[in-house]
Amino acid sequence: MSHHHTDQHAPGHRHDDDDARQFFTQEFWEDRYRAGNAWSGDPNPVLVQYATPLDPGTALDVGSGEGADAIWLAARGWRVTGADWSSTGLESSARTAAAAGADIADRITWRQADVRSWDPAPERYDLVSAQFMHLPRAELHALHRRLAAAVRPGGTLLVVSHHPDDRDPSVGRPGSADLFATGEEMAAVLDPAEWAVIEATAPERVGPDPEGRETVVRDAVLRAVRHD
Incomplete structure (x- = not known):
């Protein structure tokens, strides 16, 4: 569940449903970071697309992984909290930020947290971003409700995940349908009286298949703004 580059929050490729349980443990991600399984170091492109026009404020990057999104935001003047359940990943992120x-580095606070239960402060952030966080459906909806509550009036909630269509074996996502939701399904947790859903879409992009070859994949994107 830790990211950076567009596929980094994906539960691993080539695993069956039983094996997918391991991706929801802190131990799995600690081991993965210790093993040096790094990603590109680039910020997620959907975040770049939608955050670029925003005035910098306070941001929460949930599942901050190796820190690329948090560092990108901080470089543009945001004050960022990067939350992840891997202390190893957070230590790596802090080193990368210091080198930047x-x-x-002074604009980023790194926080170790179990995202399955962590409840951010209410109405604290101008931008809350969750990139490629895959959890069983009930836990995912509960997470999104907590993240939505952390957005200030006038602020933006941006959630990007792998689309259910990408469960095709040629793309290599794990098989459980419970781990995938469309933008529309993610948006269903938001109270329409409090939120304007600006976008619930499924854009296509080029990404790697299980063998590292380029293929067309789809993302599930939810972008919503909390009413003032």
């Missing part, structure tokens, strides 16, 4: 410059 004190002005960037």
